[in-house]
Amino acid sequence: MLDSLYNKSVVCPVCQNKIEVTKVKSKDCVVASRDSDFCVYYESVNPLFYEVWVCEHCGYAALQERFENISPIEAKIVKENISKYWKPRSFCGERDVDKAIEAFKLALYNLCKISPKPIEYAKVCLRIAWLYRMKKDEQQEIKFLNHALRYYRETYENEPFPVGKLDEHTCVYMIGELSRRVGNYDDAIFWFNKIISSPGARENKALIDSTREQYHLAKEAKEAKEKA
Ligand SMILES: [Zn+2]
Numbered sequence: 144m145l146d147s148l149y150n151k152s153v154v155c156p157v158c159q160n161k162i163e164v165t166k167v168k169s170k171d172c173v174v175a176s177r178d179s180d181f182c183v184y185y186e187s188v189n190p191l192f193y194e195v196w197v198c199e200h201c202g203y204a205a206l207q208e209r210f211e212n213i214s215p216i217e218a219k220i221v222k223e224n225i226s227k228y229w230k231p232r233s234f235c236g237e238r239d240v241d242k243a244i245e246a247f248k249l250a251l252y253n254l255c256k257i258s259p260k261p262i263e264y265a266k267v268c269l270r271i272a273w274l275y276r277m278k279k280d281e282q283q284e285i286k287f288l289n290h291a292l293r294y295y296r297e298t299y300e301n302e303p304f305p306v307g308k309l310d311e312h313t314c315v316y317m318i319g320e321l322s323r324r325v326g327n328y329d330d331a332i333f334w335f336n337k338i339i340s341s342p343g344a345r346e347n348k349a350l351i352d353s354t355r356e357q358y359h360l361a362k363e364a365k366e367a368k369e370k371a
Contacts, residue, residue: 144236147171147188156211157218158201158226163235165193179357180288180320182273189277191270192243195234195250202229204249206266217257224256240278247271262306265294269321285325292321312344320357328365335361 144150150163173186183191197204202225205213213221234246251267272287295317304311319334335358338344344351 145188148193148237150235153196153211155198155201155203156213157203157221158198160198160200162196162198162200164196164207165235165237166190167193178273178276179353180269180273180317180324182276191273192238192240194270195243195246197234197246197249199231199233199235200229201226202249202253204234204246204253206250209263213257217259220257221253225253240274244271244274244278247274260302260306261294261297262302262309265291265298265317268294288321288325292318292325295321312338312341312347312350316350316354316357319354319361323357323361323364326364326368328361328368331361332358332365 144165147168148165149168150165152161153164154160155162167188167190171188172190175184175186177183183189194207195204196207196210201222203213203218203221234242238246247267247270251264251271254263254267268287268291272284272291275281275284275287295314298306298309299311299314299318304314306314315334315337319331319338322328322334323331335354338351338354339358344354
């Protein structure tokens with residue numbers, strides 16, 4: 144295993160078996176660059192590849208941050224809908240991008256069964272899109288950006304803010320930016336305008352600056368599309 148990785152023991156909250164999960168040492172997570180939708184690239188190992196923990200015994204999979212926060216009802220749903228059909232296989236150790244995508248899709252499948260809040264889907268779909276971006280598979284990237292976009296919109300329309308760590312302006316920014324990335328420039332301009340014209344958003348200077356930049360990109364793309 145790579146020097147940057149280490150294993151940690153946790154108890155699976157669904158089947159109660161002790162499992163090993165792989166993590167990246169935080170000192171080895173050196174940021175190289177960031178995309179406008181917050182996708183982060185690292186100098187060496189990308190911790191994103193390890194964000195989903197999978198129980199090899201029962202097939203329960205979730206983002207690390209929510210892995211242990213599963214209710215007894217949700218655990219029962221996983222047991223009945225996933226564990227029954229699960230063929231034991233391990234996700235421990237080094238992951239390449241394909242193994243990471245497989246882990247994230249398992250997490251997405253678990254979410255579909257336990258139907259949590261839309262923000263949970265948004266996070267997982269966005270990360271799957273990033274992994275496809277790293278693989279340069281644009282078709283799949285756009286497909287998952289569209290899913291993420293739908294769930295961010297549902298979050299915006301239905302949830303009181305903040306939703307976990309997500310504030311309202313960042314959610315609106317994500318809707319604008321994902322709309323731009325999937326080619327819905329009118330939508331992107333509409334959502335970016337919402338931030339630019341909101342007095343409350345001005346407190347977050349970094350967000351306002353990014354919004355202005357992405358707003359111009361969306362305008363340019365819209366004009367280019369109309370000329371074509
Ligand atoms: Zn388990």
